[in-house]
Amino acid sequence: MAKQLEKKHSLAKRWIHWINFPLLSMMIWSGLLIYWANAIYAVKIFGAELFHFFPAGFYEFLGIPSRLAEGLQLHFFFMWLFLINGVAYVLYLIISGEWRATLPVPGSLKRAALVTLHDMHIVKKLPPQGKYNDAQRIAYTGVILMGAGSIITGLAIYKPLQLSWLTNLLGGYEWARRFARRSDCPFRLNPKRRKPPCSRRENLPRSFGRFSIG
Numbered sequence: 001m002a003k004q005l006e007k008k009h010s011l012a013k014r015w016i017h018w019i020n021f022p023l024l025s026m027m028i029w030s031g032l033l034i035y036w037a038n039a040i041y042a043v044k045i046f047g048a049e050l051f052h053f054f055p056a057g058f059y060e061f062l063g064i065p066s067r068l069a070e071g072l073q074l075h076f077f078f079m080w081l082f083l084i085n086g087v088a089y090v091l092y093l094i095i096s097g098e099w100r101a102t103l104p105v106p107g108s109l110k111r112a113a114l115v116t117l118h119d120m121h122i123v124k125k126l127p128p129q130g131k132y133n134d135a136q137r138i139a140y141t142g143v144i145l146m147g148a149g150s151i152i153t154g155l156a157i158y159k160p161l162q163l164s165w166l167t168n169l170l171g172g173y174e175w176a177r178r179f180a181r182r183s184d185c186p187f188r189l190n191p192k193r194r195k196p197p198c199s200r201r202e203n204l205p206r207s208f209g210r211f212s213i214g
Helices: 011-038 055-060 068-096 106-119 134-158 164-169 173-179
Strands: 042-045 048-052
Touching: 011 068, 048 164, 068 134, 106 134, 134 164, 134 173
Parallel strands: none
Antiparallel strands: 042 048
């Protein structure tokens, strides 16, 4: 019996998917411009630092230093486009009815484990599946929730005064920043901290005016 190709992804879903690619690429790039000002991540074993993210040569090679204000402006600009694209995707799932094939159902967690074991050739029998298997259902839904979380925490640290209710809902500014993986916004509330060299600090958005960089 000849194999038949099954059309899984509609044109609208593919467009939304590929629009996300340049948007996320720009957010990652602008995130690096921001992270340069407060590079806090490192690989440590028993307190001994093995590798710091990232070495100075990494930033010099990519021309990142002293572009904090530019990074902030780019990051929050593409955040709005990412939000619009995400809302379009959720509306598409609701209107088209594809949410039924995308969201996990009772028993999905157990069957997702079986799918993983099958893909690893540990078990031979593949559990019943529809348009997407249960591992895909969990992964696709998780991506939606992660995207929503990124937007919510991003807004909380982008406009901590105007959206103080949201920032407080997340446990305060510091917790909101931690939820946003800290590297998304390299400014702190402590006015005593050293300010990094930023050649375009005067271009920082007004919502950052009451917070020192450092």
